[in-house]
Every structure is written in C-alpha cells, then in structure tokens.
Amino acid sequence: MATTGLAGVGVGVRQRIAGPFVRQAPLVITITVVLVIGALLSPYFLSEANFRNILITGAVVSVLAVGQFMVIVTAGIDLSVGAVASFSTVASAVLMAQGRSAWSTVALSLLACGVIGLVNGALVVYARITPFIATLGMLGVVQGLAYLVQGGTYVRIENQAFIGLFSGDVGGVPRQVLIFALVTVIFAVLMRWSTFGRQLYAIGGNAEAAHLSGLPVKRNVVAAYVISAALASIAGFMLAAQLGEGSSRLGQGLELDSIAAAVVGGASLFGGLGSPAAAVLGGLLIGTISNIMNLRGVAAEPQLIIKGFLILFAVFVTSGKGADLRGSLGAMAKSVLFHRRPLGSAGTPATDEDSPAVSPNGESQPREPHTRTSK
Amino acid sequence: MSSTTRGERWTDAGDERRADTPVLSLRGVSKSYAGVVALTGVDLDVRAGEAVGLLGQNGAGKSTLVKIISGAEQPSAGSVEISGERVRLSSPAVARASGVHTIYQELSVVPQLTVAENVFLSDLPRRGPSVDWRELRRAARETLRDLGFEIDVTRRVRDLPLAQRQAIEIAKAVHSEAKIVLLDEPTAALPQPDAKKLFALLRRLKSEGVSIIYVSHRLDEVYDICDRITILRDGRQIATRPASSVHQDDAVRLMIGDKLVGGMLGQAASEKQPRINPRGAGFTAGAPALEVHALSDGALLENISLRVMPGEAVAVTGLVGSGQAELAACIFGGRPRSSGEVLVDGKPLAPGSPRRSIASGLGWLPEERKLQGLVLSMSVAENLTLASLRSVGMWGRLRRRLEQTLAETMAANLRIKTRGVAQRVGDLSGGNQQKVVFGKWLLARSRVLIVSEPTRGVDVGAKEEIYREMTAFLAGGGSMLVSSSEIDEALMCDRIYVLSRGRIVAELAHDDTDPDELVSFLR
Incomplete structure (x- = not known):
C-alpha cells in the first residue's frame, strides 16, 4: 500500500469532508455548465422569476423522483407513481367535495395511496412478480380506479385551506419548493444516517448477502414501495392545489420523468447505488434544460428528442460502458482536489502482494489452482 | 459430416487414418489466465468407443480442460487433434461441428420449446420455406426411440424431469453425429435410478463407437462407466491409467495429493496435523453449542x-x-x-x-x-x-x-x-x-x-x-x-x-x- 500512517489518515479525513461533493462531481459540473449555457442563450434565464418557474415545475417530479429512488435502490422500479399521483388528486378532490376538511383529506388520501404501495410491495415480494410488471399492472388498475372515482372529466377543488397548504408562498418562497426541499432532506438523511437506509443499499447491492446477514429484506422492500406511493400522493396534492382540480390525467407520464430523474442522478437500475439528493438534482437538470429550450422557443418534439438523448447518455455514463469513462473522470477530479495519486491508478486494488479476486473492470478471474502448504 | 473443414485446419494429415488413431488427442495442452496457471501439459488420447473419466478436486483443472475440449476456451499452449487432424476449436459451435458435443451440468436445452424442436434445434427439417412439422416429430421420435426413450416429442421440455432432458441432450448429440460426448458432472442433480438409466444410455453410445469423456467427483460412477481414468491435480495430469489397474482408494489419494497425505501416510501416530484449536482436547463438558x-x-x-x-x-x-x-x-x-x-x-x-x-x-x-x-x-x-x-x-x-x-x-x-x-x-x-x-x-x-x-x-x-x-x-x-x-x-x-x-x-x-x-x- 502506498499511503500509510498519518498521510493515509489525512486523506481519509479530507475525503470524508469532500466525499459527497466529489461523488456528485459529474452532476454538479454538468449543472454548472447548463446554467452557464442558459445564461448565455437567454438574458431572462438568470432572473428570479425564471428560477421560481424551474423550481415549481420541478417540485412535483422531484418528490416523485425521491420515491422512485427509494424503489430503484432496491433494484426495483415503480411504474405506478404517475397513476398514484393522479389517484391522489382525484381522491382529494372527491373527499373535499363531500365536505371533508383539508387535513383529514390529506390523511385519508395518503393512507389510500399507502395501501396501493403496500399492494405493489406485496406483489413484488410475496407474489414474486418482477417489479416492472407488478407496477405496470398497478398503473392500469390505479389509473382506472381514479377515473371511476372522479366519475367525469375532472373534479374542482374549492377548499382554499387545501390549496393554501400545497401552493402559494411562505416568505417569498413557493410552498412546493419548501415541500420538495423538505422531502429531499428527510430522505437524504434517512438514506445516509439510518439503519433502514443502509439496509436498502445492502438489499439493492446484494439481496442474497443481505438476507444471509439477517436483514429483513422482504419488510424493507415493501416499505420502499409504500414510501414511493406516499410520496406520489404528496406530489398529487401539489398538482391538485396548483391546478385547483383532481383529474385522472394529471399524473400521466410522470413515472417516466421520475425514473429519468433518478437515473440521470446516477441511480443504477441494478440497485444499491445513488442518493435521493442526486435524483432530485437529476430531475432539476432535466427541468433546467427544458426551461432553456422553452426560452429559446424550441418546439415540443425536438425537446423530446434532446431529453431522450440526455437520458441515454446519463445511463451510458452511470451504468453502461461509459462507467469506465466516468471512473477516470472521477479520478481526475480526485487528483485535482487531493493532489494524491497519478491518473490511471484509480480503481486498482489496494493490495500489491495478493492476487485480486475481482479485476478492476469487474471481470472475475479464474480461481487459482490450489496450492497446499505443509504446516 | 463436414467436421474438420469447419474447424480451421492447420496441417493436413493426409488420408492415412488407421483404425487406432485417437478420435481426440491433446498434446501438451496448457492454459493460464492472467499469469495464473490453471493447466499444464496435459496429454490425452480418446479412442473410438472408449470412455475416459476425468477426476480431480476443485481447482484441479478439470473445468479448464472441459472448456478447452468444448471450444469455450483456447489453450495457451499445446495442440488439439480430432481424428488425427490438428484443429482449432475456436468456439463451442466449431467444436460441435468437429464432432465434440458437450453436455453441461446446466443443460443447454430450451425449456420453452418442445422435445422435437430441441432435438433438431440447429437444423429443423424444412418443406419449402416452412418447417416440416410432421417430419420433425417423426425423426425426433425415432432418434429418441433408438436411444431407448419413449418421450412424447410434442411436450415442452420444461415439463420433463431432468433425466429426460439429459436424454434429449444426448439425442441432440447423436443426431449431430457427435464423435465425442463430453459430460460434465451429469449426475450432480440426478436421482439414483435415473443415473442408472443414463449409464445404460452411455454404454449404448460406446457400443456404437462414440467416445465419452466423463467428468465427475463421484468415483464409483467413473469406475462404472470408464475404461480409463485421468487424474488431475493442481492443473497437472497426475496419472492416466486403465480403470481396472487403479484401486479407488489410490485414485482418491492421487486426487487429493501426496504432498499432504502421502507425507503423513505411514507416519507415526504421534505426528498429527497441527490443531487449529489452541484449547487442547476433551470437549465433553456442558451442553453442545x-x-x-x-x-x-x-x-x-x-x-x-x-x-x-x-x-x-x-x-x-x-x-x-x-x-x-x-x-x-x-x-x-x-x-x-x-x-x-x-x-x-x-x-x-x-x-x-x-x-x-x-x-x-x-x-x-x-x-x-x-x-x-x-x-x-x-x-x-x-x-x-x-x-x-x-x-x-x-x-x-x-x-x-x-x-x-x-x-x-x-x-x-x-x-x-x-x-x-x-x-x-x-x-x-x-x-x-x-x-x-x-x-x-x-x-x-x-x-x-x-x-x-x-x-x-x-x-x-x-x-x-x-x-x-x-x-x-x-x-x-x-x-x-x-x-x-x-x-x-x-x-x-x-x-x-x-x-x-x-x-x-x-x-x-x-x-x-x-x-x-x-x-x-x-x-
């Protein structure tokens, strides 16, 4: 080992402080670049009103992306979040039309959506249906349910208390922004500072090893789907308050936006990697790029194409073949920040004398022939 | 069969094929992975109608040898000859075309397809542009019947027990006119009566002139079916002898090596292996942990x-x-x-x-x-x-x-x-x-x-x-x-x-x- 003793400790401390930033370096750099480009392309881009616009638009997707991340980190996927958000708008509108108060409406809608999440989780864990299919089926069921409950095209929301809870400003800051910031912080802390978060990473990284280490795998996976559905419900509240109505169409397609956000934020669909904050940053990055394109008057169709390529590129860099590329970029960032080790040595095993069990690029090497020592 | 023409021919051995030319012969075959030697200098001859057993502990090099013979890996050194002609088995497909059919522990049948489709997977009989289903069923039924199996060829393979799936694999080998059938741990998941049936089938193949390479940890099976055994240890060929001349106990000793046991065999009883436990003997007190x-x-x-x-x-x-x-x-x-x-x-x-x-x-x-x-x-x-x-x-x-x-x-x-x-x-x-x-x-x-x-x-x-x-x-x-x-x-x-x-x-x-x-x- 090259670094030993005090020098090693020094690097450790520095890394611990700078670690989260270094890990997000590609994302932060990309966002900075996009902001600069935006400023160059449109004088209006850097205005307060425009940022308000970006954040409010991004709030719904961000909250959904956090929930989506909680599922993706377990190596699952939740295609039903858009439908659940729609259902949440409809259920809330109908409950308030029957004269319920804002708070009891919120509680009941959350509960109903939580049950949907429970069903998702049970389908995945106990019925052993792959997450993609289980939540695709539930997408249809919940969407249809929302349509049946609304009994028309949409239901108006007159309850000003409810609208005031999920939209409007507090001290100049939009409520949606406060909510999504709060959600992001709560789940970022949960994933990093709770045993539950650690267990989710372990389950996504290797469910078998997690099970054999005594972690409650089934319970935690179900919990992830419940969280995802509950956050979808909150996203639904924001949509409903913003538009003053509940409709089975409001959340359509949002599941894909939330997946794109998580993936652009570096979550791997194979599980075990990423963070909720990065998922939110990913969503905001996509939102910012759309915003710039809107400002430049780019039509919706070319926008779709650009967004599509962005997602493909992000997955290529995070979990596709481009991961090696990102590894060397990360090493470059590290060597610039820490002046520590030359480029190209990142990712090599720490040990010099032992033969590595896994080569740096993840290919397993053949087992060495047995060597016997006489003892 | 167009066997050797599809494997790349390196030398032309001419047409002087004598009856005792081995069907398969390996000369000095070695393999190393990234500097780690897995196999060194293996010489192996397999004659027509002969069964050779490969024995060895884990890490002895058996699976490496299997991969080389089946075309999944290329040797780092040495040569492979089939019927006296040097070939390069550059892929499993080439090996199959050269007459080497490998049956892995994880069978390579397609569970969703029918028995008949599996047997003829690589060359379905055709009539014009479409598959001749009637001919397919007839030919599959016949091939299996020849092997002593009555299986409904219209059933899907996933519904069949393991023994019958293995029979289908063997039928595939027979249909493709394999000269050598290589079986890697075929009985690992097979109940005893089915294993007997498999052996009967293998004997039949032998009598028809097909050579068999049988890889297993199970000694009695190898002794049951094989004429000769080759023992590998630490990537080396320790012995290749007629099965009748090596007692099973000696085979075990050769497999696990004399570095350890050989040195201790015949030692005085006082010279034991060191104990891993520092606490000495006599663990009788109390309830079991x-x-x-x-x-x-x-x-x-x-x-x-x-x-x-x-x-x-x-x-x-x-x-x-x-x-x-x-x-x-x-x-x-x-x-x-x-x-x-x-x-x-x-x-x-x-x-x-x-x-x-x-x-x-x-x-x-x-x-x-x-x-x-x-x-x-x-x-x-x-x-x-x-x-x-x-x-x-x-x-x-x-x-x-x-x-x-x-x-x-x-x-x-x-x-x-x-x-x-x-x-x-x-x-x-x-x-x-x-x-x-x-x-x-x-x-x-x-x-x-x-x-x-x-x-x-x-x-x-x-x-x-x-x-x-x-x-x-x-x-x-x-x-x-x-x-x-x-x-x-x-x-x-x-x-x-x-x-x-x-x-x-x-x-x-x-x-x-x-x-x-x-x-x-x-x-």
Missing part, C-alpha cells in the same frame, strides 16, 4: 446428526459434492430443510431464517463469499457492520462515527489490507474479502461459526492468516463447524465427520485419526 438432529433437505442430505461442543472445532468433510456445502447452508437457514432440527445452546432454530440464526449467536462464512457474504458495491466498513446494524444503530439512527471506529479497529485486528475502511470491498483481494466476512461475524458477536471452505480462492499468505483468525476465535471461547472438502483442513479440527453422498459415514477424533483411514471413507 450446536446440535443437529436428523436433518434432511429432501434432495441430497439424509438424516444428518452432529454436535459441536462449546469451544470445539469440528469438521464436516467429504469429496466435493458430498453435501458439506448444502449442510452448512441448511444449518444456518440459507437453504430450506425438509426435516430435522438445529439447536444452538439447546434452543431450536427456526428453519430458513438467517435472521433468527444470527440472533441466536450463529454466523456463517459461506463458500460463495462474493455472492452470499458480501455486498461488493459497499465499503469495507459497511460490510463489516452488515450483520450488527442493530447495535451500530440506535432507534434506527445509524451511528456512523461508532461504525467507523468499530470498522477501523476490526480492520486493524484482522490485518485487512485496505486504503481505508471506506474502500469498496469489491476491490479487495480474495483473502482480504474473506477477512471482512469474518469480521462481520465477530462484530455480530457470533459464538458459533459455520465456516465453509474458508481458504478457497485465497492465496497462501492469506490462508495462514485466516487460520490464525479461526484459532483466535476458538481461543476466545467460540465454537466452530468447518465445512471443507480439503482433507488437510479437516485434519486440523478436533473432531471430523465424514460425509458421502449426503450421509455421515464416519466420525473421527483428531487424536486417533489416521489420514489413511479418513481417506478410505471418501467416495
């Missing part, structure tokens, strides 16, 4: 009973595939058991719940540590605390600083070589990964450890260190069940249970274990 009563798994294990006294190191050994791996998993709860009881400190364990096993003080170092022991994407520290999150956490809050301290202390104690406990565990060497798994159970305060093949895939230096940790664990009052197919590892323990085909066939105490006697139980 671990007790297994009449455990069966409905597949391989049958009526296993054993006990580990407090502070004792007990080995479960046998040739590879005898059931020691399955037994370890069954005891811990990583694999379901069909009957029987496991008790830790006298309290019964819930079957299939590693969580409760761990809570009772049990830990398991699995053989497949990368698949079952570690989360490779997580750090050393995160892996170390994986089984003790409850004590690292407090009301669900992860005390990261405590975790850091615990992990650093453990990494220092176990001398895990890392750039720091934040390093990804997947980047460590095999020996250091094993130490991380060990540390995981130490942090979980396990009192009884089940240790499966603790030094497999670990280099010599790390091996000694892992033994030292095992010794330290025992010195600290822990008890240990060592599941190993390494005889020398078993001989280091206080007591040895010998497994054969899923049953315990002997129980030996360290002090009166004659290695010779132990070897005689292995089969």
Whole structure:
C-alpha cells in the first residue's frame, strides 16, 4: 500500500469532508455548465422569476423522483407513481367535495395511496412478480380506479385551506419548493444516517448477502414501495392545489420523468447505488434544460428528442460502458482536489502482494489452482 | 459430416487414418489466465468407443480442460487433434461441428420449446420455406426411440424431469453425429435410478463407437462407466491409467495429493496435523453449542446428526459434492430443510431464517463469499457492520462515527489490507474479502461459526492468516463447524465427520485419526 500512517489518515479525513461533493462531481459540473449555457442563450434565464418557474415545475417530479429512488435502490422500479399521483388528486378532490376538511383529506388520501404501495410491495415480494410488471399492472388498475372515482372529466377543488397548504408562498418562497426541499432532506438523511437506509443499499447491492446477514429484506422492500406511493400522493396534492382540480390525467407520464430523474442522478437500475439528493438534482437538470429550450422557443418534439438523448447518455455514463469513462473522470477530479495519486491508478486494488479476486473492470478471474502448504 | 473443414485446419494429415488413431488427442495442452496457471501439459488420447473419466478436486483443472475440449476456451499452449487432424476449436459451435458435443451440468436445452424442436434445434427439417412439422416429430421420435426413450416429442421440455432432458441432450448429440460426448458432472442433480438409466444410455453410445469423456467427483460412477481414468491435480495430469489397474482408494489419494497425505501416510501416530484449536482436547463438558438432529433437505442430505461442543472445532468433510456445502447452508437457514432440527445452546432454530440464526449467536462464512457474504458495491466498513446494524444503530439512527471506529479497529485486528475502511470491498483481494466476512461475524458477536471452505480462492499468505483468525476465535471461547472438502483442513479440527453422498459415514477424533483411514471413507 502506498499511503500509510498519518498521510493515509489525512486523506481519509479530507475525503470524508469532500466525499459527497466529489461523488456528485459529474452532476454538479454538468449543472454548472447548463446554467452557464442558459445564461448565455437567454438574458431572462438568470432572473428570479425564471428560477421560481424551474423550481415549481420541478417540485412535483422531484418528490416523485425521491420515491422512485427509494424503489430503484432496491433494484426495483415503480411504474405506478404517475397513476398514484393522479389517484391522489382525484381522491382529494372527491373527499373535499363531500365536505371533508383539508387535513383529514390529506390523511385519508395518503393512507389510500399507502395501501396501493403496500399492494405493489406485496406483489413484488410475496407474489414474486418482477417489479416492472407488478407496477405496470398497478398503473392500469390505479389509473382506472381514479377515473371511476372522479366519475367525469375532472373534479374542482374549492377548499382554499387545501390549496393554501400545497401552493402559494411562505416568505417569498413557493410552498412546493419548501415541500420538495423538505422531502429531499428527510430522505437524504434517512438514506445516509439510518439503519433502514443502509439496509436498502445492502438489499439493492446484494439481496442474497443481505438476507444471509439477517436483514429483513422482504419488510424493507415493501416499505420502499409504500414510501414511493406516499410520496406520489404528496406530489398529487401539489398538482391538485396548483391546478385547483383532481383529474385522472394529471399524473400521466410522470413515472417516466421520475425514473429519468433518478437515473440521470446516477441511480443504477441494478440497485444499491445513488442518493435521493442526486435524483432530485437529476430531475432539476432535466427541468433546467427544458426551461432553456422553452426560452429559446424550441418546439415540443425536438425537446423530446434532446431529453431522450440526455437520458441515454446519463445511463451510458452511470451504468453502461461509459462507467469506465466516468471512473477516470472521477479520478481526475480526485487528483485535482487531493493532489494524491497519478491518473490511471484509480480503481486498482489496494493490495500489491495478493492476487485480486475481482479485476478492476469487474471481470472475475479464474480461481487459482490450489496450492497446499505443509504446516 | 463436414467436421474438420469447419474447424480451421492447420496441417493436413493426409488420408492415412488407421483404425487406432485417437478420435481426440491433446498434446501438451496448457492454459493460464492472467499469469495464473490453471493447466499444464496435459496429454490425452480418446479412442473410438472408449470412455475416459476425468477426476480431480476443485481447482484441479478439470473445468479448464472441459472448456478447452468444448471450444469455450483456447489453450495457451499445446495442440488439439480430432481424428488425427490438428484443429482449432475456436468456439463451442466449431467444436460441435468437429464432432465434440458437450453436455453441461446446466443443460443447454430450451425449456420453452418442445422435445422435437430441441432435438433438431440447429437444423429443423424444412418443406419449402416452412418447417416440416410432421417430419420433425417423426425423426425426433425415432432418434429418441433408438436411444431407448419413449418421450412424447410434442411436450415442452420444461415439463420433463431432468433425466429426460439429459436424454434429449444426448439425442441432440447423436443426431449431430457427435464423435465425442463430453459430460460434465451429469449426475450432480440426478436421482439414483435415473443415473442408472443414463449409464445404460452411455454404454449404448460406446457400443456404437462414440467416445465419452466423463467428468465427475463421484468415483464409483467413473469406475462404472470408464475404461480409463485421468487424474488431475493442481492443473497437472497426475496419472492416466486403465480403470481396472487403479484401486479407488489410490485414485482418491492421487486426487487429493501426496504432498499432504502421502507425507503423513505411514507416519507415526504421534505426528498429527497441527490443531487449529489452541484449547487442547476433551470437549465433553456442558451442553453442545450446536446440535443437529436428523436433518434432511429432501434432495441430497439424509438424516444428518452432529454436535459441536462449546469451544470445539469440528469438521464436516467429504469429496466435493458430498453435501458439506448444502449442510452448512441448511444449518444456518440459507437453504430450506425438509426435516430435522438445529439447536444452538439447546434452543431450536427456526428453519430458513438467517435472521433468527444470527440472533441466536450463529454466523456463517459461506463458500460463495462474493455472492452470499458480501455486498461488493459497499465499503469495507459497511460490510463489516452488515450483520450488527442493530447495535451500530440506535432507534434506527445509524451511528456512523461508532461504525467507523468499530470498522477501523476490526480492520486493524484482522490485518485487512485496505486504503481505508471506506474502500469498496469489491476491490479487495480474495483473502482480504474473506477477512471482512469474518469480521462481520465477530462484530455480530457470533459464538458459533459455520465456516465453509474458508481458504478457497485465497492465496497462501492469506490462508495462514485466516487460520490464525479461526484459532483466535476458538481461543476466545467460540465454537466452530468447518465445512471443507480439503482433507488437510479437516485434519486440523478436533473432531471430523465424514460425509458421502449426503450421509455421515464416519466420525473421527483428531487424536486417533489416521489420514489413511479418513481417506478410505471418501467416495
């Protein structure tokens, strides 16, 4: 080992402080670049009103992306979040039309959506249906349910208390922004500072090893789907308050936006990697790029194409073949920040004398022939 | 058949093919992976209608040899000849075209297709642009009937028992006019009566002039079917002899090597293997730390009973595939058991719940540590605390600083070589990964450890260190069940249970274990 003793400790401390930033370096750099480009392309881009616009638009997707991340980190996927958000708008509108108060409406809608999440989780864990299919089926069921409950095209929301809870400003800051910031912080802390978060990473990284280490795998996976559905419900509240109505169409397609956000934020669909904050940053990055394109008057169709390529590129860099590329970029960032080790040595095993069990690029090497020592 | 023309021909041997030209011959075949030698200088001749058995322990080079003959890997040196012509088996497809048909343990039938479609998968009979289904069914039925199997060829393969799937694989080989059929552990998952049927089929193939290469850990099977046996050890060809001239016991000795056992065979009884346990003999006091009563798994294990006294190191050994791996998993709860009881400190364990096993003080170092022991994407520290999150956490809050301290202390104690406990565990060497798994159970305060093949895939230096940790664990009052197919590892323990085909066939105490006697139980 090259670094030993005090020098090693020094690097450790520095890394611990700078670690989260270094890990997000590609994302932060990309966002900075996009902001600069935006400023160059449109004088209006850097205005307060425009940022308000970006954040409010991004709030719904961000909250959904956090929930989506909680599922993706377990190596699952939740295609039903858009439908659940729609259902949440409809259920809330109908409950308030029957004269319920804002708070009891919120509680009941959350509960109903939580049950949907429970069903998702049970389908995945106990019925052993792959997450993609289980939540695709539930997408249809919940969407249809929302349509049946609304009994028309949409239901108006007159309850000003409810609208005031999920939209409007507090001290100049939009409520949606406060909510999504709060959600992001709560789940970022949960994933990093709770045993539950650690267990989710372990389950996504290797469910078998997690099970054999005594972690409650089934319970935690179900919990992830419940969280995802509950956050979808909150996203639904924001949509409903913003538009003053509940409709089975409001959340359509949002599941894909939330997946794109998580993936652009570096979550791997194979599980075990990423963070909720990065998922939110990913969503905001996509939102910012759309915003710039809107400002430049780019039509919706070319926008779709650009967004599509962005997602493909992000997955290529995070979990596709481009991961090696990102590894060397990360090493470059590290060597610039820490002046520590030359480029190209990142990712090599720490040990010099032992033969590595896994080569740096993840290919397993053949087992060495047995060597016997006489003892 | 257009065999040799499709394999790239290097030299032209002409047409002087004599009847005794081997169908397959390997000359000085060697293979190394990234500098690690897996096989050196293997010479092998297989004649028409002959069955050759390949024997060897894990890591002996059997699977490498199988890969080379089946075309999955290219030899680093040496040559392969088929019917006297040098060929390059550059892919499994080329090997098949050259007449080598390999039947893997994981069969390569397509379960969703019908029997007939599977037999003729590579060349479905056609009538004009479409498949001639009637002809397909007729030909498949005939091929299978010739082999002595009456199978409804319109059934889907996934609905068939394993033995019939194997028959379909063999029918595929026959249909493609294979000259050599290579079988890799064909009976590993096969019930006894079906194995008999398979052997009858293989004999029939032999009588029709097809050569057979049979790879297995199971000696009696190899002796049953093979005319000659080749024994590999440490990547070397130790012997190739007519089966009738090598006694089974001698074959076992050749397989496991004389570096160890040969040196000890005939030694005075006082010169024993060193004990891994520093606490000497006589573990009779008190109740057993671990007790297994009449455990069966409905597949391989049958009526296993054993006990580990407090502070004792007990080995479960046998040739590879005898059931020691399955037994370890069954005891811990990583694999379901069909009957029987496991008790830790006298309290019964819930079957299939590693969580409760761990809570009772049990830990398991699995053989497949990368698949079952570690989360490779997580750090050393995160892996170390994986089984003790409850004590690292407090009301669900992860005390990261405590975790850091615990992990650093453990990494220092176990001398895990890392750039720091934040390093990804997947980047460590095999020996250091094993130490991380060990540390995981130490942090979980396990009192009884089940240790499966603790030094497999670990280099010599790390091996000694892992033994030292095992010794330290025992010195600290822990008890240990060592599941190993390494005889020398078993001989280091206080007591040895010998497994054969899923049953315990002997129980030996360290002090009166004659290695010779132990070897005689292995089969």
